Amino acid sequence: MTQPAPAAALPPCPITGRPALRRVHGVAASTLRGLWRHGQGVDVDRLLDGTTSLGLYESDCGLMFFDPLIAGDGRFYADYYARQKIHLHLSRLAATRSDFLQAASHIPRGARVLDVGAGSAAFRQHLAHADYRGLDPYADHDDPAIHRESLEEHAARHAGEYDAVCAFHVIEHLAMPLQAARLMARLLKPGGLLILAAPLHPSPLTEIPNLPLNLPPHHLSWWNPRAFSALAGALGLEVREACALPPSPHAGLVYWIHRLLPLRSSPPPDERYVAHRLRWHLSLLIAYGLARCIAPVMPLPAGARPIDAFLVARKSA
DSSP: OOOOOOGGGSOBOTTTOSBOSEEEEEEEHHHHHHHHHHHHSOOOTTTTTTOOEEEEEEOTTSOEEEESOOOOOHHHHHHHHHHHOHHHHHHHTGGGOHHHHHHHHHSOTTOEEEEETOTTTGGGGGOTTSEEEEEOTTOOSOOTTEEOSOHHHHHHHHTTOEEEEEEESOGGGOSOHHHHHHHHHHTEEEEEEEEEEEEBSSSTTTTSTTOGGGSTTTOOEEBOHHHHHHHHHHHTOEEEEEEEEOOOGGGHHHHHHHHHOSSOOBOTTSOBSOOOOHHHHHHHHHHHHHHHHHTTTSOOOTTOOOOEEEEEEEOOO
16 A cells, blocks of 8 residues: 655645645656666666656646656657657547647637647648647758747747647656746737647556556656646636547557556555566556557547546636
């Protein structure tokens, strides 16, 4: 059973700054190195150098976060995306992404929109009715609609210029999510909308044990509507929508891995999501192999559980 730790020993929540509610469990850095090396073919030794362990914590606002918050850098993502062809996969299925569809439904005609962490600018196809701009310092192609600069640089020059600022599956990668969200809010006009999507907890995604893509240095935090509402409150924004979204077709592989797992992560009271357990490694390997065969030919069933949290929050007029 997870033992409560003294408040002074608990790290601050990245949103509220208050001490975490509890320490869920520890994660050996050697386990993370092995999961990334053998599960994704990516070497993270450089990023974890000097770190022996991390902790997974729960905030009183519902956010789950790792500490220390060790984020991937440009070199890490260049290697990871090149190996996994993630942007190609997401772009191919962009027309049916539930986060894109839900976000586009909130954006009025003629709005000026900034897509933070734009990648291949896949969201643009949903915004024929709006003025689209992307922001991505690591964009690997020339596109006049994408600014290749950091959020800090862009906010310094374009404060108050956008009707909507969107970030799809970006905030969970950041070591300082509140500061990044504050910069996004600064870019908004009065009455503008901040629209965010991130991995949901609890969900099938967090019930898959030892899943590298949901762990540092890739995902540093797991979100839910309550955590997103707390973020909006910390920014002084009015929550328009905070919810869990139906899964998108591109999540079919995750759905089938979860469905076919012989063993899942441990629920409370012995809650655990990451551990060097042979049974867990074998369980994930079996489910992944089967899911790779099934996902391309079996669509997501109706009523599949959500894996994304979603926020729409409005800046005061």
